[in-house]
Amino acid sequence: MTVSLATPKHTFTERAAAGNLNDAQILNSNNVAGSELPSESDIVVAGGGIHGLIYSIHLAKSKPGKLNVSLIEKNNKPGYKIGESTLPLFSLWCKMHGLTGEYLLRLFGLKDGLCFYFLDRENQGQYTDFCSNGTPGLFLSGFQIERPISELLFTLLAQRSGVNVYHGKQVDFRASKVEGGLTKNKIEIAKGKTDGKPAATIDSSLFVDATGRFRQLASKNAPIKRFEGWNYDAFWGYFSCPKDESKIPLRFYEGLHTNHLCFPEGWAWIIRLPSWEGSPIPNLMDMISYLLDLAEAEVPGDQVPSSEELAEMFNLKFQWTTSIGFAVRNDVKYPEDMSKYGTREAERKFNYFVEKYDLIKQFMTNFELIENLYGPGTTWFIRKSLTYQSPVVSGPGWLAIGDACGFTNPLHSPGITAAMSTSTYAAELTHQALEAAKSANDSDSAELSIRKTFAPYDDFTQRLYPALNQMNAFNYVCFRDPRLGAQVSCLWQFFAGIGIPGWQLIRQDYNLNFDTYVPHSINWAWGAQVPEYDAVARKTLELIAPIPLDESVPYATVREVIDFSNRVKKEAVDSNRFNFRWDGLLRYYDICLNYSEEKTFKDKFARQCSHCASWLVLRPDWRKCYTCGKERTEEEAAVVWNPPLAVGEVKALVRASDAKPAARQAKERVVEVTVIPTLPNEVCV
Numbered sequence: 001m002t003v004s005l006a007t008p009k010h011t012f013t014e015r016a017a018a019g020n021l022n023d024a025q026i027l028n029s030n031n032v033a034g035s036e037l038p039s040e041s042d043i044v045v046a047g048g049g050i051h052g053l054i055y056s057i058h059l060a061k062s063k064p065g066k067l068n069v070s071l072i073e074k075n076n077k078p079g080y081k082i083g084e085s086t087l088p089l090f091s092l093w094c095k096m097h098g099l100t101g102e103y104l105l106r107l108f109g110l111k112d113g114l115c116f117y118f119l120d121r122e123n124q125g126q127y128t129d130f131c132s133n134g135t136p137g138l139f140l141s142g143f144q145i146e147r148p149i150s151e152l153l154f155t156l157l158a159q160r161s162g163v164n165v166y167h168g169k170q171v172d173f174r175a176s177k178v179e180g181g182l183t184k185n186k187i188e189i190a191k192g193k194t195d196g197k198p199a200a201t202i203d204s205s206l207f208v209d210a211t212g213r214f215r216q217l218a219s220k221n222a223p224i225k226r227f228e229g230w231n232y233d234a235f236w237g238y239f240s241c242p243k244d245e246s247k248i249p250l251r252f253y254e255g256l257h258t259n260h261l262c263f264p265e266g267w268a269w270i271i272r273l274p275s276w277e278g279s280p281i282p283n284l285m286d287m288i289s290y291l292l293d294l295a296e297a298e299v300p301g302d303q304v305p306s307s308e309e310l311a312e313m314f315n316l317k318f319q320w321t322t323s324i325g326f327a328v329r330n331d332v333k334y335p336e337d338m339s340k341y342g343t344r345e346a347e348r349k350f351n352y353f354v355e356k357y358d359l360i361k362q363f364m365t366n367f368e369l370i371e372n373l374y375g376p377g378t379t380w381f382i383r384k385s386l387t388y389q390s391p392v393v394s395g396p397g398w399l400a401i402g403d404a405c406g407f408t409n410p411l412h413s414p415g416i417t418a419a420m421s422t423s424t425y426a427a428e429l430t431h432q433a434l435e436a437a438k439s440a441n442d443s444d445s446a447e448l449s450i451r452k453t454f455a456p457y458d459d460f461t462q463r464l465y466p467a468l469n470q471m472n473a474f475n476y477v478c479f480r481d482p483r484l485g486a487q488v489s490c491l492w493q494f495f496a497g498i499g500i501p502g503w504q505l506i507r508q509d510y511n512l513n514f515d516t517y518v519p520h521s522i523n524w525a526w527g528a529q530v531p532e533y534d535a536v537a538r539k540t541l542e543l544i545a546p547i548p549l550d551e552s553v554p555y556a557t558v559r560e561v562i563d564f565s566n567r568v569k570k571e572a573v574d575s576n577r578f579n580f581r582w583d584g585l586l587r588y589y590d591i592c593l594n595y596s597e598e599k600t601f602k603d604k605f606a607r608q609c610s611h612c613a614s615w616l617v618l619r620p621d622w623r624k625c626y627t628c629g630k631e632r633t634e635e636e637a638a639v640v641w642n643p644p645l646a647v648g649e650v651k652a653l654v655r656a657s658d659a660k661p662a663a664r665q666a667k668e669r670v671v672e673v674t675v676i677p678t679l680p681n682e683v684c685v
Contacts, residue, residue, distance in 0.1 A: 005303060006293040008313055012282040023281040024076040024168030024194050027155065030285070031164040037189055037200045038164070041070040042434065044187045045208040046171045046217065048073025049081065050147065050416060051402025051423045052210030053154035053165075054093070058427035060161040061097065062514045066431060069163045070202060072187075074170040076194060077281050078151035080374040082236065082381065084271050084323055085111060085258045085413035086143050088135050088505055089521055090420060092512045094143075097157065101141030101617060102301035103291045105626045106310055107153065109144035109274050109320075110615045112137070112606045114412065115257040117250055117359075118485035121264050122552055124358040128482040130490040131252060131587045132498075137605050137617030138639060139510040139650055144258070149276050153288050160292065168194045173216050178207050180396030180447030182437055205397075205434055206450075208426070212403040215390055222392040226385070227469045229545070232266070232409050235346035235382040236325020238374075239367035241272055243613035249362045252587070255322075256606050256615035258413055261360055262479045264549060266328030267411060268353070268360065272615070273323050274307065274627075277373055279316040287314040301622045306629035308612075320614075322367055326353055327410055329476065330385065331549060346382035386410075387472070389465040393422075394454045396447055401426045406465035409472040412493060414526055418468060421521040422461060428518055429457055460522055463529070471528040474537035477544040478561075481553045484540075486588070487595055488565045492536055494586065495569065495593060496527025499578035506580070506657065509650040532572045536565050569593060581656045583643055591659075604640035 016026045028035035043059065045052045048071055056069050094104060113134035120126040134142040155165050175188040185204045191197065209217035215224065242248075245255055253259065259270040276284060287310050294304055311318040326349070334352060341351035354360050371379045389406035393399070402419045433453035440446035471493075478489035498504070503523045505512075512520060527533050540561050544553055572578055573592055583591040584603040590596065606615050614627035618639045623631050641647060645656055 005299060006290065006297060008286070008290050010283075010286050010314070011289070012285040013280070013314075016282040021282075022076060022168075022194055026282050026285065027077060027165070027167045030156065030159045031166070032159065032162055033164045035166075037166060037169065037197075038068070038070055038202060039200075040068075040183065040203045041164075042067040042204060043069045043206050043208060043430065044171075044185070044202055044204040045069065045071040045210050046173075047071075047210030047212065047404075048075070048078070048151065048155065048165060048167065049210060049212055049402070050083075050151055050154065051212075051404075051419055052208070053151060053158050054420055055208060055210065055401050055423040055427045056163045056165075057097065057154065057158050057161050058093075058424045059430055060158070060163050062428060063431050064162065067434065070204075071158065071163060071165045072169045072171050072189065073165065073167045076168045078148045078155065080378065081147040081151075082234075082323075082325075082383070083147060083410070083415045084144055084273055085269070085410075085416075086145060087413055087417040088140060088142065088510075089524060090417045091135070091140050091142055092505065092510065093420060093424070093517060095140065095511070096513060096517060098295045098298075099153075099157070100295070101137065102299070102304055102622075103295045104143055105141060105617070106291060106304060106307050107149055107274070107276075107288070108146070109272055110256050110606060110617060111142035111144045111258060112254075112256045112615070112617075113142070113258075114260065115252070115254070116260045116262055116485060116490055118479065118482040119261060119263045119357055119359055120482050121357075126482070127250075127359065128486040129250070129252065129587075130486045131257065131602070132490075132494050133585050133603050133605055135505070135510060136603070136639065136647075136653070137619050138647070141617055144271050144273050146273055146275050146277070149284070152281070152284055156285065156288050156292060168192060171216070172199075173220070176207070178217070178397040180450065181205075181443035182434070182446050184443065185397045205437070206430060207398045209398060209400040209404045210402055210423075213388070213407060215400070215404050217398055218390040218393060218400040218404050221395055221398075222390065225389040225391050227387055227389070227466070229473060230329045230331045231384075232327050232386045232472075233330050233349075233382070233384045234325055234327045234386055234410070235349050235380065236269075236323065237346075237350065237380050238275075238370045239322045239324050240370065241320035241322045242366045245366075248366055249359060252600075254606075254615070260411070261357075261363065262485055263353075263357055264480045265332045265353070266326060266476065267479065268324065268326045269410065271323040273321050275319055275321045275373065276316060279318075283314045283316055287316060290314075301619075301626070302624045304626070306625060307627045309629055321370060321373065324364075324367065325381075326350060327386070328353070329549065333550070344380050346380035349382070350380070387469055389469075390461075392458075393461045394451075394458055396451075399426055399430070399454065399457075405461045408465060408468040411472055411475055412497075412526060414468060418464070418525060421464070421518075421524070422457075425457055425460065425518050425522055428514075429453055464525055467525055467528040467534075470534075470537055470541070471526060473545070474540055477541060480544060480547070481558050483558060484553075484561060487562055488536070488540065491569070491589070491593065491595075492533050492565070493526065495572070495578060495582075496530040496533035497524070498527075498585070499580045499582075500524065500527050500530055501577040504580065506650060506653055532568050536568050539564050579657045581645075581653055584641060584645070584656075601642045603642055607636060610636070
């Protein structure tokens with residue numbers, strides 16, 4: 001079916017040129033209420049990052065026209081942030097708003113699952129691996145996102161949804177008065193730095209802290225909480241993106257995954273990422289508005305211009321990059337003199353681990369450092385003590401969301417997706433809270449009803465971050481021995497996180513709506529709150545965490561952990577509560593989740609473009625490359641189901657997940673034998 005394409009417009013480019021508007025002014029000109037701040041707004045959100053925007057969009061679109069939302073962002077435009085890898089719940093939320101792969105893969109990179117390489121510190125060059133597919137692109141695409149472009153996209157979507165987003169405006173937290181009840185908050189906005197507009201006051205009923213790790217409001221209500229044990233430091237940079245991945249010295253390596261190089265001290269991420277950095281904001285606004293128009297018209301994927309074509313149409317800069325960084329324990333002992341590794345702390349620590357592990361050193365020969373990609377002084381980045389929690393996330397007249405509630409670690413990509421549970425849950429409760437308050441007899445009663453409504457949210461956030469923190473500690477101790485990552489921590493992460501009883505996305509046909517999204521989101525938490533997962537995590541931490549980091553984990557301890565994990569796994573598999581098509585999802589595992597190093601096949605959902613090497617979703621209706629526009633053959637676009645499966649709908653995957661073939665029935669009464677094929681100093685490659 002051919003659909004008439006919307007005519008590309010250059011509205012914002014022309015408007016900015018005609019009025020000599022800066023970035024903040026052109027962005028603010030797109031608000032429904034105009035660029036002037038209101039004197040009153042039901043909700044004021046401080047922070048125009050991804051969670052402030054998701055909260056505002058979810059609030060506005062779940063009950064259109066019910067509440068006025070004003071989002072205040074101090075920066076003139078969406079700026080650089082780390083946090084680039086997303087998971088299916090992010091894609092499903094986008095899908096709810098009509099933003100599917102046909103349109104988003106012109107802006108973002110494809111993400112198809114996660115792959116892990118567990119390096120042997122004592123036997124350099126040897127490793128094990130674990131890989132899981134993402135969701136089938138036939139039904140749902142995954143994304144690697146550059147934060148400035150994603151936040152610009154959500155800014156324009158928010159404005160289309162009736163949210164007023166004000167850039168270049170800064171909340172004066174000290175002067176603002178935040179109280180309980182309705183319209184009792186007085187949010188002070190400082191004098192504009194770029195437009196010279198005078199200071200202003202906005203009366204509101206709820207003030208939302210979306211200031212991320214700065215916790216501007218949450219910090220005034222309770223000091224930050226750190227968890228017992230080690231914390232984590234991260235350091236990273238941006239590198240070139242090799243088209244030829246055959247030279248990378250890791251088996252089964254594919255750039256479409258979020259790839260992880262894991263070792264006892266921590267891990268490194270490798271994310272293949274498109275960048276639009278250096279493009280003018282008005283031009284980007286025109287391109288994104290065009291894509292939003294195409295999405296509203298439901299234009300088929302092959303009729304949507306490619307990324308390179310869009311860049312030419314709207315005079316933009318476009319290139320592929322690779323985000324590479326380390327997230328390591330903060331109890332690592334570095335050499336006293338690190339000068340040989342570079343001039344800055346981030347550079348030195350990055351290169352220290354590159355030099356320490358032979359495989360990482362070989363790996364990095366395929367990448368070249370990009371200096372100052374995001375402006376002067378942005379070659380190297382560092383962030384320390386990543387993990388924290390806000391003990392208090394709501395109070396009279398205010399609420400915290402996203403990273404203002406807490407953060408743990410980028411491992412397994414939970415940052416955006418797990419924190420979305422706070423943003424979307426808070427948005428839906430906001431409607432309930434203010435509706436109940438409006439029926440109250442007086443101010444005190446109104447505040448009491450608001451507090452009662454947000455009580456489940458407070459409880460949820462207090463449970464979420466300790467669970468995610470234990471999840472990370474569990475994974476990190478399993479990095480201590482290559483067999484544990486492949487056979488214990490990664491297995492349980494996907495077993496519980498994807499097969500989570502009662503909340504499997506596959507059983508929702510990879511479709512969620514405003515009635516089902518939040519229940520799935522708040523019950524997911526990467527499976528970290530599933531009782532069986534919790535039992536294995538606690539046992540593993542009990543056995544391994546006390547062992548000094550610079551020592552090897554004894555063979556007997558490795559065996560005890562794997563034995564315990566297998567016993568719990570067998571009981572869980574036999575319960576039929578975690579049914580999934582595991583043999584197609586995971587390499588090395590059959591449908592009963594028995595581990596075999598000989599089982600190297602799994603489903604294939606993507607293939608590289610033969611012209612530009614971009615990774616493409618396998619879909620018979622998507623024949624053109626969404627990066628370069630070149631057409632591929634029908635065979636090149638076909639999904640490979642392995643084991644074979646005739647799939648025309650998601651229900652076929654559900655039936656395959658619930659099937660009990662003879663092989664499975666025969667194994668139901670067999671206790672799995674622990675797979676430890678070699679001694680600790682002979683890890684199988």
